[in-house]
Amino acid sequence: MPRKAENQVNDVCLPGDPFPSIRAGYKTNLNYSLDAAAGRYLVVANLVNASEACFDDAVSAIKSHRAFFNDTDISFFGFLDAESTWRQKAQDSLPGIRWLFFSRDADVALHRIPPFCWILVDPTLRVLTRAPLQFHRSFLSSLALLPPPAMHGGSVIDPPVLIVPRIFEPDFCAELIRHYDSDGGQLSGFMREVAGRTVVQHDLNYKRRRDVIVGEGPLRDATRARISRRLAPQISRAFQFDATRIERYLIAAYDGDEGGWFRAHRDNTTKGTAHRKFAVSINLNADYDGGELRFPEYGNRTYRPPLGGGCVFSCSLLHEAISVRRGRRYAFLPFLYDEASAAIRKENAAFLGLKGLGDIEHF
Numbered sequence: 001m002p003r004k005a006e007n008q009v010n011d012v013c014l015p016g017d018p019f020p021s022i023r024a025g026y027k028t029n030l031n032y033s034l035d036a037a038a039g040r041y042l043v044v045a046n047l048v049n050a051s052e053a054c055f056d057d058a059v060s061a062i063k064s065h066r067a068f069f070n071d072t073d074i075s076f077f078g079f080l081d082a083e084s085t086w087r088q089k090a091q092d093s094l095p096g097i098r099w100l101f102f103s104r105d106a107d108v109a110l111h112r113i114p115p116f117c118w119i120l121v122d123p124t125l126r127v128l129t130r131a132p133l134q135f136h137r138s139f140l141s142s143l144a145l146l147p148p149p150a151m152h153g154g155s156v157i158d159p160p161v162l163i164v165p166r167i168f169e170p171d172f173c174a175e176l177i178r179h180y181d182s183d184g185g186q187l188s189g190f191m192r193e194v195a196g197r198t199v200v201q202h203d204l205n206y207k208r209r210r211d212v213i214v215g216e217g218p219l220r221d222a223t224r225a226r227i228s229r230r231l232a233p234q235i236s237r238a239f240q241f242d243a244t245r246i247e248r249y250l251i252a253a254y255d256g257d258e259g260g261w262f263r264a265h266r267d268n269t270t271k272g273t274a275h276r277k278f279a280v281s282i283n284l285n286a287d288y289d290g291g292e293l294r295f296p297e298y299g300n301r302t303y304r305p306p307l308g309g310g311c312v313f314s315c316s317l318l319h320e321a322i323s324v325r326r327g328r329r330y331a332f333l334p335f336l337y338d339e340a341s342a343a344i345r346k347e348n349a350a351f352l353g354l355k356g357l358g359d360i361e362h363f
């Protein structure tokens with residue numbers, strides 16, 4: 001029988017809908033965001049409030065289709081009650097099978113995820129199909145028919161990124177590299193939300209890079225002038241966004257000797273970074289191998305802007321800098337935002353576990 005139209009409107013997990021953005025406890029990260037798992041198909045089962053028998057059935061169904069869950073094509077995420085007495089039975093099996101735990105005061109989005117069914121989510125985190133748990137055989141065996149993740153739309157879908165050549169002249173790139181080399185660079189971290197505050201964390205498995213911040217003075221002014229004159233108008237044309245502010249005058253180096261990389265992440269997921277709109281990667285040299293940018297929600301295509309050129313993308317896209325295999329990749333990596341996001345930044349400054357607002361300036 002067809003579902004009533006009003007039910008369909010209230011049901012937010014229908015095929016085509018975005019899968020709700022949720023956070024839950026994971027063993028390595030108490031504030032794990034499922035959004036970070038984009039880039040492959042996800043099979044999700046919300047078993048919060050399920051009986052132990054229902055959980056056992058789901059686990060044995062998953063086990064009998066174990067080979068599908070390899071973290072490259074498909075991952076399974078089961079949601080459970082953090083308080084359930086049998087939670088120790090829910091064991092991860094990597095690659096591919098993970099359990100997330102929700103406490104009673106759980107993430108408000110959890111109620112938007114229909115319970116006791118299998119939900120298949122595409123690599124861009126939109127619902128593809130769903131089926132009641134008891135239909136495990138037909139649901140799980142149909143995973144064999146899925147095209148490779150990059151082809152989920154029937155053809156390759158390129159990410160909405162903009163490559164802008166000739167922002168920095170070759171001589172200016174060389175000057176920035178000299179500035180970097182005279183300093184040497186500090187191992188850099190990444191932002192995480194811990195107990196309501198945005199703090200810097202370090203994990204070499206996640207990020208291997210050394211950075212130099214260009215302090216106030218003529219060199220910083222010269223980077224800002226070029227971005228404002230040459231890059232901002234291109235962003236305005238492509239995205240109708242007027243970037244008026246810049247955060248981070250940062251020169252980064254990824255070293256091939258240590259396989260420098262920055263694993264898949266989004267740049268605006270904490271309160272302290274929510275104001276960021278566009279990320280920019282301006283390559284300062286070309287004598288290295290590897291080190292391309294990749295956008296896992298949009299397949300395997302990689303991007304390498306030319307020397308002095310930039311790759312511009314929305315801070316909410318999942319992206320990674322893949323490992324440098326030879327040489328050293330130098331890049332200038334600012335974030336751009338506008339006046340409306342400057343107000344958000346001011347409001348959120350209280351949540352920053354940093355010393356202050358940092359190196360922020362108007363164009």
Ligand SMILES: O=C(O)CCC(=O)C(=O)O
Pocket residue numbers: 262267281293319320321331333
């Ligand atoms: O290496 C790059 O081009 C990207 C760096 C990046 O994603 C970041 O610093 O947030």
Ligand SMILES: [Fe+2]
Pocket residue numbers: 265266267279319
């Ligand atoms: Fe980033």
